[in-house]
Amino acid sequence: MHSPESGSGPADSARIDPAPGPDGDSVIDRETGSEAGAEIGENYRDAVLSGQRWEGRRFVRCDFTDADLRELTTAGCTFDHCDFTRTDLGESAHRSTAFRTCTFDRTMLGNVSWAGCSLLGSVFVDCGLLRTITLSDCDLTLVSLAGGVLRGTNLSGMRLREANLTGTDLRSANLREADLTGATLSGTRLTDADLRGARLDTRALTAADLTGTHVDVDIAVRYAAAHGLIVH
Missing domain, CATH: 2.160.20.80 (E3 ubiquitin-protein ligase SopA)
Known part of the structure; x- marks a missing residue:
């Protein structure tokens, strides 16, 4: 068990200190490909x-x-x-x-x-209380939240490009202006969610539960076209 001292960790004495490059930034370790000073x-x-x-x-x-x-x-x-x-x-x-x-x-x-954070490509599995998290100006590109419960969560303006939202509970979630381009929405529960202004592939919406979902006219028209309707 490690000491709770701030900044302490295993093998601190073996940690590589950053070596400044010619521009003053840390250099990359040639053997590991990781930035010098990282705990690997x-x-x-x-x-x-x-x-x-x-x-x-x-x-x-x-x-x-x-x-x-x-x-x-x-x-x-x-x-x-x-x-x-x-x-x-x-x-x-x-x-x-x-x-x-x-x-x-x-x-x-x-x-x-999480504020101004990147969760790029991270995977969340059976994590309780996800709906209590707070996200602002975060990048959730390629994140997997499959089966997660995010009911009522504020995800407005969030980047969720190519995210795996299969079976995710997003009922009553705020997804206004969110970027859902390429996101997987199979079985996603979007009942009463707000998708106004969101960027998404409307064909993907056909696999989601959209009962009572709030959308703008543009999404509605494209969704209708995805179902083969001809809008005049």
């Missing part, structure tokens, strides 16, 4: 790191399984291919942080907030 493949399983504040830290293929990260605050951090299986991230807050191709399996996400 570290084991944080069962770590107790609750209530910490992390800024500018980088994690690559790190294992946070069963870790206690409750009330963690991050700013400008990067997590690439990290595993958050059964991790407690409840009440945590993340600003301008990237969780790219990460796994959230049975992760506790009650009242988590």
Whole structure:
């Protein structure tokens, strides 16, 4: 079990310090292809790191399984291919942080907030309390939320390009101005959801539950055309 000291982690002494390049930025490690200074493949399983504040830290293929990260605050951090299986991230807050191709399996996400974050390609499986999360100006491109419960969630203006929303419960969700281009909507529950101004492939809507869904005229016309109707 790791120390809850802020910034502490396994093998800190072995961590590579960033080597500035000619432009003052960190350079890339030629062997790993990762940015120098990143914590690569570290084991944080069962770590107790609750209530910490992390800024500018980088994690690559790190294992946070069963870790206690409750009330963690991050700013400008990067997590690439990290595993958050059964991790407690409840009440945590993340600003301008990237969780790219990460796994959230049975992760506790009650009242988590993401602001200006990227969740590109991450997968959420059996995560409870998803509907309590707060998202603002986030990129959810290629994210998998299949079967997730996001009822009543505010996703307005969100980027959900090519997201997997198969069977996702989005009843009463606010998806105004969201970018759903290429998203999979098979069995998606959109009852009473607001899709006005959203960008999407209307043919994909034919596989969704649209009872009481709010749409604008443009979407309605294109949806009708997708069903073979001729609109005059």
